[in-house]
Amino acid sequence: MSYYRGICNFCGTGCGHLLQVEGNRVRGVYPLPGHPLSRGRLCVRGWHIHELLQTEERITSPLIREGNSFRPVSFDEAVDFTASRLKTFSGREVAFLGSPRASNEENYLFGKFARAVMKSNNLSLTSDAGxxxxxxxxxxxxxxxxxxxxxxxxxxxxxxxxxxxxxxxxxxxxxxxxxxxxxxxxxxxxxxxxxxxxxxxxxxxxxxxxxxxxxxxxxxxxxxxxxxxxxxxxxxxxxxxxxxxxxxxxxxxxxxxxxxxxxxxxxxxxxxxxxxxxxxxxxxxxxxxxxxxxxxxxxxxxxxxxxxxxxxxxxxxxxxxGISNLLGSLDMGVSPAFLPGYFPVEAEESWRRFEELWQVGLNRTPGKSAAACLQEDRSIKALLVVDHDEEIIRHVNRIKELEFVVYFGAYQNAFASLATVIFPRLNYVEGDGTYTNSERRVQLSQKKVEPPAGIKPMWEILSRLASALGQPWPYKSAEEIMTEISRVVPQYSGLSHEKLRASLGLRWPVDDRHPGGTEFPLAEETGRGFKFVFDGAADRRQSLRSGKEGVFPFKLVVGRSNYFWHQNSVMKRTFIPRREYNALLLLYPNGFVEVSEEDARALGLREKQPVRIVSEAAEIRLATRISPDILPGMLYIPYFIEEMISGFLHRQVSELEKNEEFFLPVRLEKVE
Amino acid sequence: MYWLPRDQVRALVNRLAESYAVYGPRRDEVSGEVVFDRLEELERLDLQAAIPYNPPKHALLPQYEEILKYLYSKQSQKVTIEKISKVEPKALVGLRACDLNGILCLDRFFLGQEFVDEIYLEHRKKLFIISNTCVRPFPQCFCVCTDSGPAAGEGFDLDLTCAGQGYLVLVGSKKGQRLVEELGLREAGSEAQNLREKIVAESVSSFDNFALENKAWVSRATNRLTTGFIKPEVWEYIGNQCFECGACSFVCPTCSCFNVEDVNRVDGPTDRVRTWDSCSFEGYTKMAGDHNPRKPVEDRRNKRFFCKLSYSQSKKYLRPGCVGCGRCARVCPGDIGLPNVVTYIRREITGE
Known part of the structure; x- marks a missing residue:
């Protein structure tokens, strides 16, 4: 047998696939026909996940920074070094950035490590926009x-x-x-x-x-x-x-x-x-x-x-x-707002509950997101990051100032170079783990290939660190962690790897009353209170005017995924998606701005004509791309050119990243 | 023709496993679906299983295959090129007729033209093929419209047709004849030929009852495609629904397009890799200098259907490029598998 059942690890759809494994390598991928959601389909990314899984651009050994380079070290040395440094920081001096691509088990332990071992509530996810x-x-x-x-x-x-x-x-x-x-x-x-x-x-x-x-x-x-x-x-x-x-x-x-x-x-x-x-x-x-x-x-x-x-x-x-385990990561409490299972950090009972379950005293002062820490909190000294898949690193200068940065990652990437210590991570086919898709479907992805020698599972790295910091953790497998999750997270109380092995995923809540999962929780469970969510008498008119329409008549919208995916940091390790996603980049190496056909006609713009986009704070030169897809009065810039982000959008970037409703008032000038 | 009792199928497969890696249909325990796979556990072979979700193409044209390795030495200023040969002999057991016809199409593309593809040839030379007649069609089938089933006509070493407690065995090659003799199969008798014809005819007539997912009256579509009388709006309508995933090409038993990539290492040899590719991708036809003869998605879509159904292409394959397996219809996120496209083309003709 060479085709093994699995789950795609790219977006939050959680499609079923068959991975073709030969000689301990993933050689191909095929859609899984009986999957209840994807029903035998995959997208262009899913059809090429085997190309990513074959890349040799792995991190294969723990590394410790020495000056401007890294020295490969033994696992023990990396653990001892990291633990000895972490000991020197208080909880509020450390921030944690988890990965929405990591499994529930990994995210749960990462959160537990932050809160129970490091007493830090500065915990959030990369790429969690919204x-x-x-x-x-x-x-x-x-x-x-x-x-x-x-x-x-x-x-x-x-x-x-x-x-x-x-x-x-x-x-x-x-x-x-x-x-x-x-x-x-x-x-x-x-x-x-x-x-x-x-x-x-x-x-x-x-x-x-x-x-x-x-x-x-x-x-x-x-x-x-x-x-x-x-x-x-x-x-x-x-x-x-x-x-x-x-x-x-x-x-x-x-x-x-x-x-x-x-x-x-x-x-x-x-x-x-x-x-x-x-x-x-x-x-x-x-x-x-x-x-x-x-x-x-x-x-x-x-x-x-x-x-x-x-x-x-x-x-x-x-x-x-947008990402495979984004929902699961939040279920596991990798968030400044919730403890695992959506227990709000504002409530004292939440903390009591977890102190009892984890048998350890917790820091009850709510924390902030890692991004907020880096942006506004000068007291942050150390940062622990898992799989930073964003190509463009925000607050990079602030990160360089930090005393200690730990990076857990499977692939070599731009973020790794900022680390003090690097721990190699398994990729998702090298170990067992569960992933929760958009519809609350928890799916088990089973180990399919042996990892390169010397790479330890995340639970082992964190357990060793926890032990070195005085809290011996007993975990022996991802399965055991799921057993603990089922005790801690009410929505997962009926879940186990054993149960998931025989299914194509179960939708939470999975509990005594819903052993097979729940399709429509609101219809199946009456008695939940409904409430309209609104901010009271907000002034609608005010939020519609920038007051600068005369000087900056265009609304510039920044898109994050129309022509590329995740800044292509993952896609660049594949062949076909890289070619497809890069096609545009090659055509417009310095970026482009989309202008509607109507505006282009009115302004006399030709395709690829250079223009200057001027906002209140900055300006940038880009090529014109005339598009039938946008409205007159609107401009559209895709978010994938580093220079565009750092040189032009840097001040507005946090707002722009949050959501697609945000726009920047700008004007467009022809470059003669 | 010979007779293979059902309980001797294992003996046949065991015999093959002595000299070949055995590939065949098996069922996945949890999803219940059928996969055409390499079988280490020979008892997993299921000749009664439905048409597999994947064609056998991966056994001849792997999705990802290292084809050569080269190393440039700075010192000697020489390049050494090394062929990577991992081709093992394979027995494909229980191929449906559509999939066998798919292999014959691949043969004509890779072997039947001016340049012979050596890597494909090596895979192909080492194949042993046993086809399996569809005594009843499956819901997605329309091979009767593309002249590629439900029974195989050529290209097999042995061909099986299930008849009661065993299989009628047709021999298609010397290799096949040798195996039949080694197994000591008995002749099936004078009525066997008629029986096989009767079984196939029954299968053909049951398409109306069982093959309900797709209808594809290919001949009229071939005519329209060849003469080019299809309005651009029809292609745009189809193109708008294309998700550009490439699935139709990847699951097609006859699609042969590939991509070549070099995997470079800082201080080590470079691997040259061949991977599946698809004409639905924009980058597939993009040329140097940014020119792209097939930039809009609808132009790329119609390319595929020209390749599958136009007369000029059929001349190359000596048959239509579509073998009627219905897989593209099942994997397509846009619901524009070949049968639907044929329907849209017909609708334009008939004005329905």
Whole structure:
């Protein structure tokens, strides 16, 4: 036998695949036909994961920095050295950056190491643009911090609303499911300023001006009111703060909203009706790598609550994660906001619970994200990072100033050169581990090849470090860690590797009442309180004006994944995806700005003509790329050229990274 | 024709395993799906299993294959090139007729033209092929529309047709004849030929009842594709639904396009690697100087269907480039597998 069942490790769809293993090497990949979600399909990335898994650009030995180079050391020496240095820092001087590509077991232990051993709550994930925000919104609104819908049932929906991003590029197989649903009669509507492939595959595409997705979603809710479809008294029974929300909603003027968003009032009303009349409805929005903002997520949730679509089967809110185990990493509490199992850090009981479970005193002062620590906290002295897959490293100068940086990584990359100590990591086929996809499906990926000699599993490295720091950890395998997770994380209480081995994944909550997992938690478990999520009487008008329209007439949007994936740091180790993703980079080596056909005509711009983009803070020279996909008045820059980020966007970058609603007011000048 | 009782299949496979790595269909325990795989445990071979999700192409044209190694020596200023040969003899057991026809297409591409592909030739020379008649079609099949099944006509060493408690065995080569004699199989008798024909005819007539997923009336589409009378809007409609994943090429038994890459090492030899490639990728046709004759996705899509169905291509393969296995329809995220494309082309003709 050479084809072994497994799970793709790229995006948060979690497709099933067969890996062809020969002579301890992964030689090929094939889609797994019986998988409940991917049903025998893979995307261009998934079809080439074997190329990544064959790369020789591995880190194969522990390394310790000496001056400007690294010295290979034994595992013992690396552990002793690291432990002796870590001893010298207090909890609040250390920050931890986990990896959404690492398994649940690895993330759980990483978090436990931070909180229980190092007494640090400065713990967060790379590439988590918006998942934590989405989880907070959902937790507040419906008590479930993740997808309320189900991906395997989306073909049964009447109505699907896709908001933001381009699912066909970010999570192609989920987009494919939506496409199949549409082909069998589901009504699919997309809301995004860009004309994406997802939009092309939808029956309806509403194109709000950049920065106004949230307003369009509120306008859809408002239309349900003006059309007399939703009455207040029914609503008060279903949703806690209905009265306050309706007050907030009814202050919205549909005509004005139509003007600000650039979407015709009639279009808003007819889509609202179509949505309301549907038997079941799904909403999809991206989180991770590229994400919707908090305000839009809330508006979307409110829309679903208002129309009473949330507690029905075959429907719900679907945040789509951009990376394989982004959701699982948050489930495991790699977050400044939650302990494992979504116990909030603000609550004293949470800490008591974990002190009891872990049998150790914890630092109860909530921490910050690693990025926030680096940006604003001068007291941070040490940083521990797992698999930094972003090619562009933020706060690089601050990291260089730190006293101690530990990097755990499988592949050589730019971040490794900043480390003091490097521990090699297994790649995902060299050990057992579970991964949780967008729909809460926990899947076991089993070991398929032997790791290069000397590389230890992450649990062994962390256990040795913990022991050296005075807390002997007993773990002997990933399976044992899952046993502990099942005791600690209520949503995972019914899970074990043994159970997962015989399945193609189970959706949490998996517990006594749902031993086979849960497809629609809100429909299956009544009694959760619903609540509208909104920030009270925020001044809508103010947030729509930059006040500088005259000087900076264009809205510049920065995209994170339309022509590339994850800054290509992973893709560059493959052949075909590298070629495909680099095609554009080769055509525009210094980057490009997309201009609409209308604006290009009005300004007399030709393809590839150099232009200057000027914002209040900086300017940059780029080549023009005329695109039929963007709106007049909008400019689009893809986020993949280092120089563009460091030279132009650096001050705005944290905002730009967070979500795709953010835009920068700029003007465009021709270079003569 | 010979007769192979069911309980002697193991003996046949054991015999093959003495000189070949045995490949064949097996079922995955958890997902229940059928994979065409290398079988160390020979009892996993399942001749009754449905058509495998993957074609046998990987046994002749691996998805990733090192083809040579070279090293440049600075001192002597010489390059040494070394052939990497890992080709082992393989027995492909239980090939469906469509997949056998796929191999024959690959043969004509790699061996039947001006340049003979030596690596492919080495794989090919060392093959032993046993085909297996589909006594009943599977849901995705349309080989009757592409003249490639349900029974094999040529290209096998042995051909099996299930008939009651055993298999009718057709011999297609001297190698096959030798094996039949070594196993001491008895002649199947004078009625065997008629019986096989009857079984195949029954299978063909049951397509209406069982092969329900795809309909592909290929001949009219071939005509339209060859004459070029398909409106650009049809291709755009198809192109808009393409996710550019390459799956259709990777799962196609006849797709032969490949990519060549060099894996460089700082101080060591370079490996030259051949991998599967697909015409659906933009980078596939991109030329130096940024020119791309097939830049828009719809141009790349239609290239594939020209290759599968146009008359000029069929002349090269001596048959249509599509063998009717239906795999592209199952793996396509955009639902534009070949049968649907044929439907869209027909719809344009008939105006339905």
């Amino acid at each position: 998942l934590e925000e989405s989880s907070r919104v959902l937790l507040e609104g419906c008590g479930l911090p993740a997808m309320t819908g189900s991906l395997s049932a989306l073909r049964q929906a009447d109505f699907i609303l896709v908001v933001g991003g381009d699912l066909t590029k970010q999570n192609p197989i989920i987009a494919s499911e939506i496409h199949f649903a549409r082909r069998s009669g589901t009504f699919v509507a997309t809301i995004s300023p860009r004309k994406t492939q997802m939009a092309r595959l939808s029956q309806k595409h509403l194109r709000p001006n950049p920065g106004t997705i949230w307003l369009l979603l509120e306008a859809l809710a408002r239309a349900l009111r003006t059309e007399g479809l939703v009455r207040g008294d029914d609503l008060e029974e279903r949703v806690e703060n209905a009265r306050q929300y309706l007050e907030y909603l009814d202050s919205l003027d549909l005509k004005q909203a139509s003007e600000s968003t650039g979407v015709e009032e009639q279009e808003i009303i007819s889509l609202a009706r179509k949505f309301y009349e549907s038997e079941s409805a799904f909403a999809f929005y991206p989180v991770g790598i590229q994400s919707l903002d908090r305000r839009s997520m809330s508006a979307l949730l409110n829309l679903f609550l208002l129309a009473g679509k949330l507690d029905r089967p075959a429907g719900g809110m679907c945040p789509v994660t």
